[in-house]
Amino acid sequence: MHDWHKILVAVNDSDDALRAIRYVGQVASASNTVSIHLLYVYPDPPPDYYTKGGTLDAYREIMVDQAGTALRLAISNLTKLGISEEAITTSVQLADGLTISQAILNAMDKHQCNTLVVGKRGISKNEEFLFGSISNTLARKTKGFTTWIVG
Known part of the structure; x- marks a missing residue:
């Protein structure tokens, strides 16, 4: 059995992600050995982004700024x-041609975490059909670690 104390939490600026953070904080606060890695993955720029004069550096700057806001809020909630x-680390990354789900799964390996926590976005069936559901994809692809989907 894997040690659940190494937790990766996928963070964004949604209420669902914040609910997942609060859940992790409540469960993990009883442990002295917990380590939490907060991961913010942002998608590749939209297809027309570059043709409208956008640059990758400008896009990264915008996305890293958004990520910083979400991560600071997550850290604040966890510490409260x-x-x-000291038990919290963070990273921000571009999906870089991967789906958000695959980028999260890759981060699980990279950061050697044994528990994954994601918030369920609560998208409609039509949106799920068109765009897919990150939490559903992660639930299907979980292998060798525990996944908590907080709704």
């Missing part, structure tokens, strides 16, 4: 629930 700042 008793998780020490």
Whole structure:
């Protein structure tokens, strides 16, 4: 059995992600050995982004700024629930041709985490059909670690 104490939490600026953060904080605050990695994955630029004069550097700057806001809020919530700042690490990354789900799965390996936590976005059936559901995809592809989907 894997050690659940190495937790990767996929973060974005949604209420569902914040609910997942609060859940992790409540559950993990009882442990002295927990380590939490907050991951913000942002998608590749839209197809017409470059033809409209956008640059990758400008896009990254915008996305990293958004990520910083979401990560600061996540850290604040975790520390208020008793998780020490030393137990929290963060990373921000471009999906870089991958789906968000695949980028999250790759990060699980890279950061050697044994528990994945994601918030369920609550998208409609039509949106799920058109764009897919990150939480559903992760639930299907979970292998060798535990996944918590917080709705």
